[in-house]
Amino acid sequence: MSKNTLYDKVWDSHTVARLDSGQDQIFIGLHLIHEVTTPQAFGMLKEIGSGVAFPGRTMGTVDHIIPTLSQIRPYEDELAEKMMAALEQNVNEFGVRFLHLDSGKQGIVHVIGPELGLSQPGMTIACGDSHTSTHGAMGSLGFGIGTTEVGHVLATQTLALNRLKVKRIEVTGSLGPGVTPKDVTLRVIHDLGIKGGLGFAYEYGGEVFDAMSMEGRMTVCNMSIEGGARIGYVNPDQTTFDYLEGREFSPEGEAWERGVAYWNEIASGDDAEYDDVYEIAGESIEPMVTWGINPGHSIGISQPLPEIGSFAGEDRKTVEHGYDFMDLRPGESILGTKVDVAFLGSCTNSRISDLREGARLIKGNKVHPGVRMLVVPGSQQVKQQAEEEGLHEIFTEAGAEWREAGCSMCLGMNPDQLVGAERSISTSNRNFIGRQGSPRGRTHLGSPAVVVSSAIAGCIADPREMGEQA
Amino acid sequence: MSTKRIEKIVGKAIPMPRDDIDTDRITPARFLKSITFEGIEKALFCDERENTPDHPVDNPAHKGANMMFVGKNFGSGSSREHAPQALKRFGVDVLVGISFAEIFAGNCFAIGVPLGVASAEDVNELIRQAQEEPETRFTVDIGNSTVSYGDRVVPIDIQETRKAAFLAGTWDMLANLRGNLPQVEEVAASLPYVTNFESEAQ
The missing domain is CATH 3.30.499.10 (Aconitase, domain 3)
Known part of the structure; x- marks a missing residue:
C-alpha cells in the first residue's frame, strides 16, 4: 500500500467517514458542473427536496453542446438550447455560480478551472466528466464521475469512493525536438495499455515533468483516464506556484504564503512509498500518433x-x-x-x-x-x-x-x-x-x-x- | 429514495464478445443531448446496430434477456452515466465480463447494476453458451458469487463491499452520505483552502 504520497495525504485529510459499503466518504473541495451531466442530478435534488450543500464550492459553465460558430440564442439545435436553458434555470434556482457566455470566462471546464485559479493543489475536485483528471496537474485529485454521483456532490459535497493504489510514472532525462507532453501521455498509454491504470492513481514525476510547463502537465494528466487511471497528478512545485500566483481565485498576500506552505506540505514526501513504479527514458519518446x-x-x-x-x-x-x-x-x-x-x-x-x-x-x-x-x-x-x-x-x-x-x-x-x-x-x-x-x-x-x-x-x-x- | 435488495437475477443473456467497448459505442455522444435519461435505451449501441444486421442486441433469440456477458475493459472512456442507464433501461439487470472500466463500474453501482468478473475462459464459455443456446436461463447469484446454468456453476468476483450493499439493499449511497453532513462540515472547516487561506484552519 502506498504511503505518504500526495494521494494518501489528500485522501486522508478529506475523509469524512468510512461507509458501510467499505468505501470512504470523501469531501470534495471543488465541484465543476456543466450542461451534459447535471440536469438529471438537479432533478434528483428536487425529488428529495435537497438544496446544494456548498454552493460556494460549486462552479458551472457550458462547454460540450455549445456551437463554436454562431452562438446566437436560441441555438439552431433545439436539444442544445433545451440543455442550456435547463442549466441556466438550475444554477439560478440552486444559487450556484455560473460562468455564462457573456462572462468572458466561459470555456471547457478543464481549461477554466486552472486558468481562474479555482483548481488548487491539495484539493479534491469532481466533475461529471472523465477528463477531470486534468486538474491533477495542479497537484489536486480530480475525480471524473457519473450523474448520480454529481447528485451526491450537489447534495452533500462528498462522494463514496474506493481508495486507489498509486503508481509512480517516472519520465527521466529530457524530450527530443518536436516531442511534446501529448507524446509523453500517448507513450505512457502505449506502454501500460488502456487498462493498465485500472485501480490506480498515476503520480507523474521525474526530470521531464520537473521541466514541463503547467499546461503540458495538464495535457498529460488529462489523458490518465485513457490509460484506465481515474486520477493522474503531478506534485506541486515552484512551476505550480508561479502559474497560480495572481489568478482570479488564487489567495493573495498572507493567505498566499499560507497557501504555499500548505501546498508544499501535501506534496509526496521524500519517503513516499508506491504500489508500483514505471520508468520511461524521455529520450526514447518520439512524436506519437x-x-x-x-x-x-x-x-x-x-x-x-x-x-x-x-x-x-x-x-x-x-x-x-x-x-x-x-x-x-x-x-x-x-x-x-x-x-x-x-x-x-x-x-x-x-x-x-x-x-x-x-x-x-x-x-x-x-x-x-x-x-x-x-x-x-x-x-x-x-x-x-x-x-x-x-x-x-x-x-x-x-x-x-x-x-x-x-x-x-x-x-x-x-x-x-x-x-x-x-x-x-x-x-x-x-x-x-x-x-x-x-x-x-x-x-x-x-x-x-x-x-x-x-x-x-x-x-x-x-x-x-x-x-x-x- | 428507496433501494431494493439485489440477490439473484435469472434470465437469458445477451452475448457481447468484443473487448474494449467504450461508452461512446454504448451510447454515442450525440444522444446525450437530453435533460432526462428517459428513452436513452433507444441509443444503446445504436451506431453499431445500424451497421450490423445481426447485432446481438437485435437478435430475436436474445429478446427479453436481462443480463449481458461482455469482454474485457467494458465501459472504458467517457464517464457518461447514460451508458449504464441505457443498459438498465433496456432491461440489463447485471453484467458479467472479464473486466470493467473504473468510472463505469462506479456508475453501475450507483444505479444498482451488479457487475461480475470472471476469467477470460469462463466468460468466453458463457458467451458461447448464450450464442449457441440463446434460450439458456442463467442464474446470477450475488450472495454466492456465481453464474449457473444447467449443472454448470461459474464462479464470479463481485467487489465485496458492493456485494454487501446489493444484498442489504443499501447501494443507494445518498442517504448514507447525507447522514454524515455534520462530519462533512467538520472536515470542511479543517481544510485551509475552504476559506482560501484567509484564516488559519483549526
Whole structure:
C-alpha cells in the first residue's frame, strides 16, 4: 500500500467517514458542473427536496453542446438550447455560480478551472466528466464521475469512493525536438495499455515533468483516464506556484504564503512509498500518433504499423477491428495517410501554449486544399489572449477556421462533427469509433505539432521534418 | 429514495464478445443531448446496430434477456452515466465480463447494476453458451458469487463491499452520505483552502 504520497495525504485529510459499503466518504473541495451531466442530478435534488450543500464550492459553465460558430440564442439545435436553458434555470434556482457566455470566462471546464485559479493543489475536485483528471496537474485529485454521483456532490459535497493504489510514472532525462507532453501521455498509454491504470492513481514525476510547463502537465494528466487511471497528478512545485500566483481565485498576500506552505506540505514526501513504479527514458519518446480505435493503438510516427502477431492474443480481436475500421494495414508507414480534417482544440490541447505552438508552425504555410482545419480555443480567456497576440490571424491566413471556445470536434455533441468516413488528425483525447460525431468517421490522435504538420501536408506528417520541406 | 435488495437475477443473456467497448459505442455522444435519461435505451449501441444486421442486441433469440456477458475493459472512456442507464433501461439487470472500466463500474453501482468478473475462459464459455443456446436461463447469484446454468456453476468476483450493499439493499449511497453532513462540515472547516487561506484552519 502506498504511503505518504500526495494521494494518501489528500485522501486522508478529506475523509469524512468510512461507509458501510467499505468505501470512504470523501469531501470534495471543488465541484465543476456543466450542461451534459447535471440536469438529471438537479432533478434528483428536487425529488428529495435537497438544496446544494456548498454552493460556494460549486462552479458551472457550458462547454460540450455549445456551437463554436454562431452562438446566437436560441441555438439552431433545439436539444442544445433545451440543455442550456435547463442549466441556466438550475444554477439560478440552486444559487450556484455560473460562468455564462457573456462572462468572458466561459470555456471547457478543464481549461477554466486552472486558468481562474479555482483548481488548487491539495484539493479534491469532481466533475461529471472523465477528463477531470486534468486538474491533477495542479497537484489536486480530480475525480471524473457519473450523474448520480454529481447528485451526491450537489447534495452533500462528498462522494463514496474506493481508495486507489498509486503508481509512480517516472519520465527521466529530457524530450527530443518536436516531442511534446501529448507524446509523453500517448507513450505512457502505449506502454501500460488502456487498462493498465485500472485501480490506480498515476503520480507523474521525474526530470521531464520537473521541466514541463503547467499546461503540458495538464495535457498529460488529462489523458490518465485513457490509460484506465481515474486520477493522474503531478506534485506541486515552484512551476505550480508561479502559474497560480495572481489568478482570479488564487489567495493573495498572507493567505498566499499560507497557501504555499500548505501546498508544499501535501506534496509526496521524500519517503513516499508506491504500489508500483514505471520508468520511461524521455529520450526514447518520439512524436506519437494513433492508428486504431482506442488511445492505446499508437506508434512513434516514424515506425511501421505493428503486426497483429505482436499483440497479446487477447488483444488481437480489437487490433484487427481497429485496422479494418481505420482502413490501414500492418507493416505500412502511417506517414502519408491522407486526412480530411485537422482539429486543434479540446480539453487536452486548447490552451494558449498549444495555440502558440500551432501558430508558430503554421506561420507562412497553408493548410492543404484537401483539409478542413478547425482551431478552437479552450476558453474565452484563451481566445482573447490568442487574439491579442495575433495568433488568430496566423491561423486564418493559413486557411484554418478560428472558432469560439468550446469542446467542439472532440465529441459529437455540437455542430462540429466529421461527415461520413472522413479521416481526422486531432489533438483531442479519444479515437473511439463514432467519437467525432460520424459513426464511420476515423480519428488519429496527435500533438498540436503533428496536427499542424499534417494539416499542411494533407496527410499524416512528422513535425520534425517540417523545416526540411521548406 | 428507496433501494431494493439485489440477490439473484435469472434470465437469458445477451452475448457481447468484443473487448474494449467504450461508452461512446454504448451510447454515442450525440444522444446525450437530453435533460432526462428517459428513452436513452433507444441509443444503446445504436451506431453499431445500424451497421450490423445481426447485432446481438437485435437478435430475436436474445429478446427479453436481462443480463449481458461482455469482454474485457467494458465501459472504458467517457464517464457518461447514460451508458449504464441505457443498459438498465433496456432491461440489463447485471453484467458479467472479464473486466470493467473504473468510472463505469462506479456508475453501475450507483444505479444498482451488479457487475461480475470472471476469467477470460469462463466468460468466453458463457458467451458461447448464450450464442449457441440463446434460450439458456442463467442464474446470477450475488450472495454466492456465481453464474449457473444447467449443472454448470461459474464462479464470479463481485467487489465485496458492493456485494454487501446489493444484498442489504443499501447501494443507494445518498442517504448514507447525507447522514454524515455534520462530519462533512467538520472536515470542511479543517481544510485551509475552504476559506482560501484567509484564516488559519483549526
